Amino acid sequence: MLRAAARTPNLELRTDNPLIHLLDLTLEQLQQALVEQDVPKYRAAQIRKWIFEKRAASFDEMTDLPKGLRERLAGQFAIFTSTIAAHQVADDGTEKLLLQWPDQHRIECVLIREGTRRTICISTQVGCAMGCVFCASGLDGVARNLTTGEIIEQMLLLNRIQTAEERLSNIVVMGMGEPLANLDRLLPALEIASRSEGLGIGGRRITISTVGLPPAMDRLTAMHTNYSLAVSLHAPNDELRTQIVPVNKNITIASVIEAADRFFAENGRRLTFEYVLLGELNDRTEHARQLVELLRGRTAHLNVIPYNPVAGLPYRTPSRKAEERFLEILRDGGINVCVRARKGDQIDAACGQLRRSAPGGEMPLVELKV
Ligand code: SAH
Numbered sequence: 001m002l003r004a005a006a007r008t009p010n011l012e013l014r015t016d017n018p019l020i021h022l023l024d025l026t027l028e029q030l031q032q033a034l035v036e037q038d039v040p041k042y043r044a045a046q047i048r049k050w051i052f053e054k055r056a057a058s059f060d061e062m063t064d065l066p067k068g069l070r071e072r073l074a075g076q077f078a079i080f081t082s083t084i085a086a087h088q089v090a091d092d093g094t095e096k097l098l099l100q101w102p103d104q105h106r107i108e109c110v111l112i113r114e115g116t117r118r119t120i121c122i123s124t125q126v127g128c129a130m131g132c133v134f135c136a137s138g139l140d141g142v143a144r145n146l147t148t149g150e151i152i153e154q155m156l157l158l159n160r161i162q163t164a165e166e167r168l169s170n171i172v173v174m175g176m177g178e179p180l181a182n183l184d185r186l187l188p189a190l191e192i193a194s195r196s197e198g199l200g201i202g203g204r205r206i207t208i209s210t211v212g213l214p215p216a217m218d219r220l221t222a223m224h225t226n227y228s229l230a231v232s233l234h235a236p237n238d239e240l241r242t243q244i245v246p247v248n249k250n251i252t253i254a255s256v257i258e259a260a261d262r263f264f265a266e267n268g269r270r271l272t273f274e275y276v277l278l279g280e281l282n283d284r285t286e287h288a289r290q291l292v293e294l295l296r297g298r299t300a301h302l303n304v305i306p307y308n309p310v311a312g313l314p315y316r317t318p319s320r321k322a323e324e325r326f327l328e329i330l331r332d333g334g335i336n337v338c339v340r341a342r343k344g345d346q347i348d349a350a351c352g353q354l355r356r357s358a359p360g361g362e363m364p365l366v367e368l369k370v
Contacts, residue, residue: 019078022051023156024149026188039069045197051079052198055160080153087161095161098355101126101150105143106355107176109154111161119170120158122151124186125177130211131246132234134278136310136355137176145182151189155199171201174209174230176355180216190227203227209274211245212256221263230272230303231260235282236290244282257294264299271300274340277323278307279316288326292333302330302337 093113
């Protein structure tokens with residue numbers, strides 16, 4: 001909406017860190033930086049192994065590197081640039097980190113434990129410009145894009161809070177921000193996540209969630225990645241969608257669905273449509289019927305997400321009855337529908353909520369068991 005779009009700051013604003021963010025460099029760039037200092041090239045792979053595989057957080061831990069080199073590197077590069085402003089743990093095992101960058105901006109990322117699955121949910125921007133009316137992330141618009149290094153840093157910090165036996169298995173790009181508005185920074189981060197010398201999370205276990213920006217969706221389609229795409233639909237007709245997802249005004253549902261179809265046709269990767277169910281707004285029987293018409297015949301999943309209320313916003317979780325009625329119509333209409341289980345709602349795990357509820361200013365490291 002306008003409140004978001006009116007603030008168009010410099011999205012490429014750099015964080016104010018004097019050290020180079022190591023995670024911003026590709027392997028080749030790190031090799032080059034080392035070679036320029038007469039350090040053998042193979043050290044780069046060694047350093048990366050420490051960080052990605054052995055979960056190191058400092059050069060000091062890299063015991064197979066000469067001590068002098070470790071000190072030299074620590075004077076030039078930062079492995080992690082954020083501080084953990086809050087760390088919350090829910091009873092269901094979900095953990096959420098609120099990270100603060102050197103420029104004071106904050107973002108959130110989450111580790112979700114389900115059986116043997118370890119899914120991380122990561123952010124791509126500080127805030128969001130899309131303005132979805134029910135969402136906490138976009139309430140103040142967007143401040144800036146995250147860098148590739150900052151996106152990787154979230155993955156690595158979440159990797160580190162696991163026990164030694166646990167391994168990350170899935171990534172969902174469903175945190176703060178619109179991933180397709182920062183694709184250039186996101187793609188290199190996902191590439192390293194999916195490589196065996198990175199985090200080894202295969203592309204098929206990575207899902208990018210988008211509000212639905214057709215030109216960027218087409219760009220992704222043309223890249224022939226094997227990532228899954230989730231499209232946040234939230235309404236079955238343009239009038240309602242524009243009310244809930246204001247960027248829809250100049251896009252329209254038809255063009256979003258056509259772009260999603262093109263993605264599926266080229267990549268054969270599973271398509272998911274997300275539908276946040278908002279009590280008495282998009283949960284009526286007529287909405288369910290229109291949704292059946294819209295999605296019928298498509299190889300797609302529909303994820304219905306009961307709204308997780310955001311303090312200060314007038315939207316509600318639908319009644320049990322409305323939810324059941326809605327789902328029944330979809331199932332009867334042959335739509336492959338599931339309700340996304342609410343994970344970590346005790347810890348403000350929905351997009352952008354922790355950032356709003358945490359006290360501002362200087363924040364100590366908090367271990368909060370809720
Ligand atoms: N910008 C992207 C990704 C971030 S949001 C997108 O729009 O898809 C990831 C998903 O969480 C979206 O479907 C979003 O609509 C949903 N979401 C955001 N706030 C929520 C809330 N309070 N309750 C339930 N779902 C929410």
